[in-house]
Amino acid sequence: MNILFLGETYRADAQTWIKGIEKNSGVTISTLEVKPSKSRVKRLWSLIFFFFKIAKVNGTHWDLVLAERSTSYGFFSLFVRAKVRVVAQQGITDAYPITGMSGVIKRAVKGIVYRNVDWIHAWGHVMVPAMLHAGADPAKIQVLPKGINLGLYLGRKSIPSQSRKTGIVTRSLFPDYRHEDILRAIELVSKTFPEVLVLIVGDGVLRVDLESLVLELGITAQVKFLGKVPNDELPQLLAKSDFYLSVPVSEGVSASLFEAMASRNFPIVSELPAYKAFIKNQKNGILVPVGKPAALAEAILQYLNNPEHYDLAVSKNREFIEAAVDFDSNMKVIYQKYLTILKNK
Template sequence: MRILFLGETYRADALTWMRGVEKESGVKICTMEVPFAPSRLKRLVYFLKFFFRIAFSSGEKWDIVMAERSTSYGFFALFVQSKIRVVAQQGITDAYPETGFSGVYKRFVQRLVYKRVDLIHAWGYVMTYAMVECGADPSKIMTLPKGINLNLYSHVRPFEFNNTIPIGIVTRSLSSIYNHHDILNAFKILKDRGVNVICWIVGGGVLEKELRDLVSTLDIKDRVVLQGKIDNDLLPEKLIKSDFYIAVPETEGVSASLFEAMSTGCFPIVTDLPSNRAFIRSGINGFLVPVHSPTRLADAIQEFLEEPERFSNGILSNRRYVEENVNFEENMKLIFKEYLRLLANKNKKCVV
């Protein structure tokens, strides 16, 4: 069996998906991706070169091609010679931003991709609405998270802080969509209020220097530690040592990062988006806060720190949910079993 992955292989979500398929198939996956470039123009050039490489390749044939994001790599997958094509939507919709010319052409591409691929991954039900609106056949949609390795993400007892000073953790890449500026401003507010708390920001990205400068400007070097990019295998230990988790993007699909936090007993404080509402009941097993509101974020952190034992049942329910619904071993078996079913059906049609 030959399997090809089209997507950004440095992303934790992509690595999880590939590792699961490799484990179940016993096959080493080949990968192709567009080189990273901070310049939009340069990235466009890279995408065009990548397209021509795919479209006019030497005719390599694959059994399965897996592609991440319907509006880019999913489109490229249509030009790969493969028996079955699988595309995973990355956000609540891949047609983002939804307004203007960008939204129009991305929905066009998305509609084309969804009509021609064999399987569409929705890592959660909240993602399926955009798929159906863009013409996806519901019978092609598989709604199941990839899952997380529960052997790595062990659970700690709730409301017992692991540290003399409580620690919050941020694990999203340092890009504008994740609004790290708002998080830094929230910790400035907490410092001004005299709330003793530390924030670990784990990850790398184009905004790293800008964020380090802002930490200095806000005079919160004693509160915020930018730890840079770390190996994904070291992340569980960081989460286990932390007390609460923060993520405040303005758009979100089904976040594996949220599941990782829930599994370790980190209390989630996340933006009030449909995708997060599917898992978080605000004030019970986490807090939902408005987008671009450092003050409300600071209020939520302070409320948790003042009475953490109030949320113990919610924290325990988070772990139970992950164990029952987001188990990497079980979910990847089901996912690859579906790949094999589609492949068998395609092979039968080829024989006939």
């Protein structure tokens, strides 16, 4: 079997998808992606050259083409000679921005793609409405997360009793993830709970600005930037943490949240549909409004002042992940569906 993946292979989500299919198929997947560039002109040329690459690989008989993001690689997949084309949406909708001519064009492209591919992945129910609005056939949509490796993410068996509590943030340092709100919230928290420590994992364009803000707020004792860490070290960091923070302005389905829940970290996250699907406020986590550092600080203090109250919640979160988000089980189901579609082509 010949399988081609179209997408940004450096992304953790893409790597999980590729590894899952390679594990179940026993096939090494070929990959193609557009060379990244901050320059619009260079990116345009990269897109043109990418079409030439697609023309070149069309000499190969592809059984299966997997494409990430309907408005880019999903569209490219239509020009690849293959038996079966599979597209995965990224986030609630791939058609960003919502307004303007760019949004109009992307929504049109998305509709063309969804009407012409064989299978569509929604890693969570929150993604489905945008798919249906774009004209996707409901019978072609599979709602199932890729899952995470539960053998890696174990975490603590119970919440320790020491006064020092550690939070963790595992989102890239880009504007949409609102790290500034987290830092301002920690500054408020530190006034009544100075023992708190927040580990910020990852890198991005805001790294220097955020480090300057930590100095300005006087919270160098409460915040530690770890930068980008190897994937195999992340489970160890989560195992040393007590609670998880993520307050983006938008979200699709977060593997980062699943990893934290599997590691028995108490989640404090944005009040978004994607998080509401898994977190029930004040039960197995706390939901906070976007862009409200004071509300986030209040939620963190609520946890810090009585962590034992949430011990059962984090255990239940682990049980949920084991039942619904196991990498081995979910990727086996996904690959078997590919085989079924291939058989019927």
